Amino acid sequence: MLVVISSKSSYRVNWLTSSSFVIALLLALPIFVIAGFVFSGSAEVFTHLYNTVLFDYVSNSILLMLGVGFGVLLLGIPTAWLTSVCDFPGRKIFAWALLLPLAVPAYIIAYTYTGLLDFAGPVQTTIRQVTGLGYGEYWFFDIRSLMGAILMLALVLYPYVYLLSRAAFLEQSASTLEVSRTLGYNQWQGLFQLALPLARPAIIAGLTLALMETLADYGTVQYFGVNTFTTGIFRTFYGFGDAVAAAQLAVCLLSFVALLVLVEKYSRRKSRYHSTAEFKAKAKLIPLSGWKAVVAFFICFLPILFGFLIPAGQLAFWSLTQADLSDGSFFQLAWNSFYLAFLAAIIAVGFALILAYAGRLNPKKVVQFSVATAGMGYALPGTIIAIGVIIPFAWLDHQLIDAAKKWFDADVGLVLSGTLAALLFAYTVRFLAVSLGAVQSGLGKIKPSIDGAARTLGCTPLQVLKQIHVPLMKSSVLTALLIVFVDVLKELPATLILRPFNFNTLAVRAFELASDERLIDAAPSSLLIVVVGLIPVILLSRSIAKGRAGS
Amino acid sequence: MKFTHVVSTMAMAAVFATGLLPLSVSADDNLVNVYSARKEALIKPLFDRFTEETGITVNLVTGKADALLKRLQVEGNATPADLFVTVDAGRLHRAKAAGVLQVATSETLDKLIPAHLKDVDGYWYGMSQRARTVFYVKGKVDPAELTTYEDLADPKWKGRICIRSSSNIYNQSLVASMIDANGVEATEAWAKGLVANFAKPPAGGDTDQLRAAAAGVCDIAIANTYYYARLIHSKKESDNEVAAKLGTAWLNQEGRGAHVNVSGVGVTKYASNVESALKLMEFMASDESQTWYGAENNEYPVVKNVEISPVLKGLGEFKADDIELSKLGTNNRAAVELMDRAGWK
Numbered sequence A: 001m002l003v004v005i006s007s008k009s010s011y012r013v014n015w016l017t018s019s020s021f022v023i024a025l026l027l028a029l030p031i032f033v034i035a036g037f038v039f040s041g042s043a044e045v046f047t048h049l050y051n052t053v054l055f056d057y058v059s060n061s062i063l064l065m066l067g068v069g070f071g072v073l074l075l076g077i078p079t080a081w082l083t084s085v086c087d088f089p090g091r092k093i094f095a096w097a098l099l100l101p102l103a104v105p106a107y108i109i110a111y112t113y114t115g116l117l118d119f120a121g122p123v124q125t126t127i128r129q130v131t132g133l134g135y136g137e138y139w140f141f142d143i144r145s146l147m148g149a150i151l152m153l154a155l156v157l158y159p160y161v162y163l164l165s166r167a168a169f170l171e172q173s174a175s176t177l178e179v180s181r182t183l184g185y186n187q188w189q190g191l192f193q194l195a196l197p198l199a200r201p202a203i204i205a206g207l208t209l210a211l212m213e214t215l216a217d218y219g220t221v222q223y224f225g226v227n228t229f230t231t232g233i234f235r236t237f238y239g240f241g242d243a244v245a246a247a248q249l250a251v252c253l254l255s256f257v258a259l260l261v262l263v264e265k266y267s268r269r270k271s272r273y274h275s276t277a278e279f280k281a282k283a284k285l286i287p288l289s290g291w292k293a294v295v296a297f298f299i300c301f302l303p304i305l306f307g308f309l310i311p312a313g314q315l316a317f318w319s320l321t322q323a324d325l326s327d328g329s330f331f332q333l334a335w336n337s338f339y340l341a342f343l344a345a346i347i348a349v350g351f352a353l354i355l356a357y358a359g360r361l362n363p364k365k366v367v368q369f370s371v372a373t374a375g376m377g378y379a380l381p382g383t384i385i386a387i388g389v390i391i392p393f394a395w396l397d398h399q400l401i402d403a404a405k406k407w408f409d410a411d412v413g414l415v416l417s418g419t420l421a422a423l424l425f426a427y428t429v430r431f432l433a434v435s436l437g438a439v440q441s442g443l444g445k446i447k448p449s450i451d452g453a454a455r456t457l458g459c460t461p462l463q464v465l466k467q468i469h470v471p472l473m474k475s476s477v478l479t480a481l482l483i484v485f486v487d488v489l490k491e492l493p494a495t496l497i498l499r500p501f502n503f504n505t506l507a508v509r510a511f512e513l514a515s516d517e518r519l520i521d522a523a524p525s526s527l528l529i530v531v532v533g534l535i536p537v538i539l540l541s542r543s544i545a546k547g548r549a550g551s
Numbered sequence B: 001m002k003f004t005h006v007v008s009t010m011a012m013a014a015v016f017a018t019g020l021l022p023l024s025v026s027a028d029d030n031l032v033n034v035y036s037a038r039k040e041a042l043i044k045p046l047f048d049r050f051t052e053e054t055g056i057t058v059n060l061v062t063g064k065a066d067a068l069l070k071r072l073q074v075e076g077n078a079t080p081a082d083l084f085v086t087v088d089a090g091r092l093h094r095a096k097a098a099g100v101l102q103v104a105t106s107e108t109l110d111k112l113i114p115a116h117l118k119d120v121d122g123y124w125y126g127m128s129q130r131a132r133t134v135f136y137v138k139g140k141v142d143p144a145e146l147t148t149y150e151d152l153a154d155p156k157w158k159g160r161i162c163i164r165s166s167s168n169i170y171n172q173s174l175v176a177s178m179i180d181a182n183g184v185e186a187t188e189a190w191a192k193g194l195v196a197n198f199a200k201p202p203a204g205g206d207t208d209q210l211r212a213a214a215a216g217v218c219d220i221a222i223a224n225t226y227y228y229a230r231l232i233h234s235k236k237e238s239d240n241e242v243a244a245k246l247g248t249a250w251l252n253q254e255g256r257g258a259h260v261n262v263s264g265v266g267v268t269k270y271a272s273n274v275e276s277a278l279k280l281m282e283f284m285a286s287d288e289s290q291t292w293y294g295a296e297n298n299e300y301p302v303v304k305n306v307e308i309s310p311v312l313k314g315l316g317e318f319k320a321d322d323i324e325l326s327k328l329g330t331n332n333r334a335a336v337e338l339m340d341r342a343g344w345k
Helices: A009-039 A044-051 A054-085 A091-097 A106-117 A122-131 A146-171 A174-182 A187-216 A219-224 A229-239 A243-268 A291-321 A330-361 A365-379 A382-408 A420-443 A448-456 A461-472 A474-490 A493-498 A506-515 A519-549 B002-020 B044-054 B065-078 B089-098 B107-112 B169-182 B184-196 B206-215 B225-233 B237-245 B274-284 B287-297 B310-314 B326-330 B332-342
Strands: B031-036 B057-062 B083-086 B125-137 B220-224 B246-249 B259-267
Touching (some): A044 B332, A054 A091, A054 A146, A054 A187, A106 A122, A106 A219, A106 A291, A146 A474, A187 A365, A187 A420, A219 A229, A229 A243, A229 B065, A229 B332, A243 A382, A291 A519, A330 A506, A365 A420, A382 A420, A420 A474, B031 B065, B031 B274, B044 B057, B125 B206, B125 B287, B169 B184, B169 B326, B169 B332, B184 B332, B206 B220, B225 B246, B326 B332
Parallel strands (some): B031 B057
Antiparallel strands (some): B125 B259
C-alpha cells in the first residue's frame, strides 16, 4: 500500500490510523491462522489427552505459573525499589547488573544448574564422598522437578518485572513521594500506598511478560521432565505428527491467556495512572546504612549471583577447560545473532510505537482487537508461531509465483519463505507483546491533556510523538528495544524452522549441541549469547540512568 | 548523541549484511539443497567432503524433523529443498505419507543398502544405524539376567531402571517396534510394568540415564549405543569412568533381535536437482562416509562389510531386529497413546 504523507494534519491521522490497521492485522495473521485450525480436524487427540494426561499437564502449568509469578515479583520489585529510591553501596552497579540474568536463556540455566546439582554432578558427588552416604540415604534438592523449573524460570524472568517496575519508580515524580512524606507517610507507607499502586500497570506488564514466557517455555520443562500444557502441544505435534491438533491445543492456551488478560483489565477497570509532574525534580535518594545497607546489598546481589554469576561462571569454566573450540565460526554466529536481534528490535519497537500511539489517538475496535491478538503470541511456543508464519508466507509466495508465470513467464521461486524477512516477521509477531507492553506502560503515564495541549498549539500527531512523547518516554522505548533484542538473541524455535540455507545463530548452535547431549560443547555459544546480550544491557541501562540524571 | 551514532552505523551495517544473503535458491546442476533434522555438526563435514570431491555445492538448513516437514508441505512445488534428512525411520515414513518425497532409487544404493534398512517403495534409504539397548552396572547385575525388552517389566527390576521421557522419539520407536511384535494390549501392559520399575521419574537425556546408573541411582539404563560410545571416547575422565562402570547387554537375541533405528534420507517430491541429490546419497553410502559415521558419530554403518569403529566393536556383535522400519512410523501414534495411558511421563 502506498501512503502519501501530506503536510496537512488531517491526513496524518489517516496515515497513522491506516498503517496501524495494516500492521495490526498483519501481525495478528499468524495467530488467526493458528486459530483457524479450530475449525478443521477432529477432537480425537483432545479426547485422548483428556482421558490420560491433560489434568496433569494443566495443573503443572498452573502451578508453574503461580510459582514463577510469585518468584519474579519477589525478586523483581524489591530490587527495583531499592535501586531506584534508596542509596547503598553498589547501587549503581546493581542497577544494571540486575538485568544480566535476562541474557541467559532459560534452558541454558537449566542445563548449567543440572550439571552442578544433579545426582551425578560435583556438588552431590562431593557430599557423598565426604559423608560416605549413597543414593537415597540423604536428602538433596531435586533440581529436575517442578520446583526446580520454577526456580530456573524465575531467576531468568524476574528482570522483566525489575526493568518495567524500575522504569515506573524512576518515572514517578519524586515530588509525589515527597509530598506524601510531608503529609505524614513514612517510607514504607509511601512505598505501599503510593509507589506500588502507581507502578501497578508496569509491574503487571512485567509479570504478564514473565508468565507468558513461562507458558511458552518448552526447553526447560522438557529437560526437567515436568509435563506442562506446552509439552502436550509438542507431544501432539512431534509424537502424533499432527500439526492441526497441536494448533488446536495452542488455541486453548491462547484462550486461557486471553482470559487472564481480561481479568486483569477488568480488575483495573476505569483507573488510569498518569504522572502528574511535567518537570521532574531530581529525586533525593533515601540513604541506607548499617545493617539496612547490608540487607539491601544482599537482596540485590543474590538474584545476580544465582541468575547470572553462577551459570555464566559454569559456562565460562566449561568453555575454557573442556569444550571443543575447533569450530572457528563463532564470530560469524555472533554477528548473525547480533544483527538479527538488532533489526528485530528496531522493527518491533517501531511497530509498537505506531500501534500504541494510534490506539491512544484514535482507538479503533478492529485495531485494538488485532493488537491484543498479536500480543498474545508471546504466550505461544515459537514453533507454533513459526507455523502460523510459514503458512501465509508460502501462500503469498505461491500467488507471486503464479502471477510471475502468467505475466512474465518467469520462475521466481520462493521470494518470502526461507528468507530473513520471514524470520524478522516472526520475531515481530512473537515479541510484539514485549515491545508494546513496555511502550504502552510508558505512554499511559503521559496525561492525555498534554496531547490535547500540544495539538491545540498546532502540533501534528507525529510531532506530538516526536517532540513530547519520545523524550518523555525515552527510557520506556529503550527498555522495549533492550528486551526485544535480548529475547531475539535467545529465540530458538522460530529461528530454527524459518531461517535461510547456511544461516546459523548462536542460539541455534547452542541448541544443536545441547540437544545432542553435548552440554559442554554448547557452552561457548551459550556464553556468547550472554556476552552479546550484555552489550545492550550495559549501554541502555546507562542511557536510562542518564535520562534519569538530567531533569 | 554518540549512542544514536553507534546505533545508526550498526543498523546500516546490518541492512548491508542482510542484502548479501541469498534470498532464494534456484535450480542448478551443481547444487543440492538439504533440509536436515540431523544436526549440522553430524552431517556438514560429510557434505564438505562431497563438495570437495565433486564440486557440487550443498546448502543446508537444519531443524526439527516435524517442523521441516511442515515447511516442505507448505512450500509445495516451490520448495528449494532436494533432500530431506531425518534421524529416525518414523519421520521418513511420515514424510512419505505426507506426500513430500518421491521415488528416487539408484542401482548403487539398492546394491549397498539391505532391504530392511530402506523404504519398500523406494522413497528413502537408511544411511547409518544405532541400537537402543540396556546398559547395566557391573557387579550389581548379572548380564545373564538381561534377556528381553519384555522382561524389563518384570517386578524383579522394581526401582532399578533409568529411562528418559516418553516424549522422546527413541522411546516412541522402541515401543512402536514392540507393538509390531506383541500388539497394543500386551505392550500397554508391558509399559505399565516398566513404569512401575522406574528408579526415578523420567528426566534428561540418554547420557543422563547412563550417568545416573553409574552414580548409583539405578542398576540398568536404557540408551542409544552412540551415547555410550561417546562416553568411552570422551576426553573427560569422569565420562570414561561412567562408561567403565557399565556393561552392554543385547536383548531378544534368541528372538527378533535388538531394536535398531536409522538416520536416513529421501529425495523431495519437487526436487529441482534430483541427479545431484542422488549423487550425494551415493556419497553418503560410500565406504568413506560409512566409516566416518562410525568414527565421528559412533553409529553403525548400513553397508555390509564396512569396518565398524573399534569402540562399537567393543560393544560386541549382536542380532538386530529386522522389522520393516516404516512400521515404526505407522505405529508411532499408538505408541505415544499407550505410553500416556501407562503413565510413562
